[in-house]
Amino acid sequence: MNMFTGLINGMISGATPILLAALGGTLTYYAGIFNIAMEGMMLGGAFCGVLGSYYFQSWPLGILCAVLGALFMAGIFIVFSVFLKTDEFVTGIALNLFALGTTTYMLRQIFKVKGAFTGPGIQSVPPIHFPLLRDIPVLGSIFSGQNLIVYLALLSTILVWYLVFKTRFGLRLRAAGYNAACLDTSGVRTSQIRIWSLILCGLLCGLAGAYLSLGYVTLFSENMSAGRGWISLAAVILVNGNPWGIAIISLVFGFSDGLGLLLQQVLPSQFASMVPYVATLIALYFYSVQERKKKA
């Protein structure tokens, strides 16, 4: 039973950053932006989270800084892709490498270390215990005692679904992706909608970054997002942006993450680390098979 709850908890913690980033990605997906910069936003968030938490000695300010850091990255994306109309693909790749370079540089410049920074001064985000839920035998250790950001991710899923499908902004958001010219002629500025979608994406990626560096572990290491932004992009594509679908896919990826940790006992750790990426390929395979069936 202990292994079971361990696996479930591993699944949840693996899924959280992917879920948050993918929710951000889905907003830009609906707005018709080819946004591949989640990786960079997450990395920027993770670094600023550690920075804020370390200097202000408080985790709420750490989360705030993480969000601000990711918003900064989103801001660069907005300036180049929306205002200067630079190719989104180029902007995204360059921004990811910019984030990697900047965080490595700042790590060296501010903390005077190479590779990774960890220290007792970093305040991590605490788990939340619910008084009554906690006492349920097995489920208690799953539903209660998770990291605060895990609950925020859950809440964000609902909010994103509501925002996209039940509000006026959501309608305009989908219109921006569906037919931008039509939206513009009806008097709503597409660029305005896209900017907001990118800002929200930055916010969610900032939370994802904060979870990586202040929740999952309490440190920052070079390139610690390790392709999670790309996996979240795959998740968005796989379910055509549906928030509930994203939640399920993220759990599958999280499960493969937890499975990898478990497999480390039998396989060399390098093969175990491959599991999430192989899982992404397998998921893409099923997606394309399904797409082909739809066409036939």
Next chain:
Amino acid sequence: MNKKLISGVAGIIVAMLLGAVIMLVQGYHPVETYAALFNYSLGDFFSLATTLRNAVPLILTGLSASVAFASGPVNLGQPGQLVMGALLATIGGLYVDLPPVLMIPFLMLLAMAGGALWSGVAALMRQWFNMSEFITTLMLNMIADFFTYWAISYPFFDNTAYSPMTPQISQNGWLPKFGEFHSSVIVMLLAFAIVWFVFTHWTAGYEWRITGQNSLFARLGGCKIDKNYTAIMLTTGALAGLAGGLVVMGGPHRFLKGIGANYAWDGVMIAMVANNGIIATLLYGLFFATLQTGALGMELITNVPSEFIQVLQAAIVLVIVAGRGYLDIFMDKAAARRKTRERTA
């Protein structure tokens, strides 16, 4: 060409000014720093030779990305293809021993085969299951990373070493050095010449370019899109693999952890900033190599961390690409105004 040159030079200047501002904010002296940077990478014959040598993996991966992007496939798998090429060349160098005349080409072929193998996996997934190479190559990068890490930690581990690495390859497979000048540069220039010739003068290259610009037109014109797709993926994979092989054969003569560095992603950036032009890739590759080589000297002399160059590179890419679009509009407007004036006069 003229327009490209202007936007390139202007972009570099603007990005470097941005870099100077960042340095000023942090309390460094920008002029001194840039002087140290260029002095260390271009100042004398030795530094120039080092810069050329550092340009080899950048230009080869850059060519790989340029050819792929210009022909359609979004092959972002250069990092994985590079390490797989390096691994295969290393394995060849460990278990085969031939005289250098045969050994060096043999290892290069192995390296290219390694890269082509890895891009071939992505090509197969696309051809059989219609899986987009954009995501699959990215995932294959991570898998190749862990796979090579495993390979140098267990089966090919050098028992005398303290960190994961293979033993050195047979000396017959080492690329010769002529004084400071490294022969990997010759291999790179040869590869560049072949790619340039094929891409601009051969039927195959013409078909690739047309497919990249308008695949429907190419298909109606009689190009075999699927066959070309596979050929492009294999070629670009082989180029990235060759980059990895040359790094091993020319540098540490073994596969160390992290040998791929950031070469391949830098190559992708070079392709983007070069707008997938073959000659522009060579030039920007040389420029990026200059920055990276000079980074070390910059750190030694002025204490600016060498990682600063990574930031500067990304800034250069963004500024040039954004500026290019704007400059085009601006120059077209100017040309149109000139024309109307001539007509009315």
